[in-house]
Amino acid sequence: MYRIISLVLLILPLHLFANGKILATPGVSQVEGAAGGGLVPWAQLAGYATEDEIALSGFCSLATVDDFRLDVCGAQLNLYDRVEFSYAEQNFEVNPLSLTLKQQIFGAKFRLYGDIVYSRWPQVSIGLQAKTVNTFDVPTALGARHDKGVDVYLAASKLHLGAVAGYNLLWNATLRNTEANELGLLGFGGKEGNGSINAELSAAVLLNKHLAVGVEYRQKPDNLGLKEDDWQDVFIAWFPNKHVNITIAYLNLGAIATIEKQQGWYLSMTGTY
Template identity: 70%
Template structure:
């Protein structure tokens, strides 16, 4: 309920900021991608160089999303919103609620994000689109994180993302890839705090690749490296996804996610579903 309220507030504020703007729909269908689990425009797990929403140089776009990922012992619910100013600056907010079923508890985290497009256009520029982003994370429920040895309940991730869509590159089908370098101290994205006895994170690599089967449907894979600061065998995340873009107002993403070991509990895999609405 609190989560829903936050999303509505964010959308409300965004609407107040942009009283005169009309529907932003300047980008080509599907090219903004979807919403990743920390609220930034991206794939499902990885923030991409594209900014969320369909705004181009003289438009402002607003989008909101909710995502659920369910694996053996955990469930993550994330809802959030993004505002895209002139396809130059993306501001995002997300609230995560992470159910730890073995402990019958829920951990909550807030994430504020900003992303600036530094260069290029996903489709048209000779070199890939390049963006620099930041995610400020505040873990509200920090008891478990500190019990496991985390050093902090707040952290800042900084990432540099490059993405490119190659028209007709794969036997006539459009190929999209994204590569992201992220500096992070977060344990399990921040849900288990920041830093720990094994170190304070570092630079991690994240990649995504997708093929558009038609203008409404993309299939792809993602891979996200993560540090193991707590010494609990924190592992890479990966997924296989299908994203459906029936029109410029909504997208639906479904994925099979393999999160491997979380808090020393191995073989966490399961399903991911995400809905984004665009204005």
């Protein structure tokens, strides 16, 4: 059902909902359901809702690297530019073992301060992501302690108009407290730890009002002692209008479950109303 809802939101030709913000400022959809970049949740809330509007978004994403594939679909609700609720369902295909791991993520994000364009200081938001992995046999065999976990993060974002040779520059910095192994797809906690605070960074240059290019970096814990690597990407995001955006990225995910050099591509599409 969640996939049907997401796909309907991607193509539905509505013009009745929020459109009060500058094009591209909400970012795109993150693989755990929040608004932001592909890998990192940003301080912005999903959609273009202002303080007297509601925004509804749906997205689907695909990440494919040498030995793994991640499919994600979900939805986001922005209430009056104050709170964002999100849901995402992940299907993670492990090609060497011919199996699929599944995870559900419920998220909430609260804007604490500011606006990425108009306030002097960065916009700041606090968020959480409650995760449940539904296929726990593999995580248990690898040493994971729990099939559920809650990530808590604090994000700050700012858009600087004309900052780079006349182009707009957007940056985001996020601190996340998490015990998730590979986003939670390999469970939570392990013999080497039960959580840590990790940094996540994003930067993008808007070449024009429709096109942005940028990079992301996501630090990750190593609770299982499998040398879980940090994640990186280089992305291009296209915003033809306020109702749809498309992102393509090159991924460098390092080692996943001791299988090294996981590199590949990411494609995501979001519909917003």
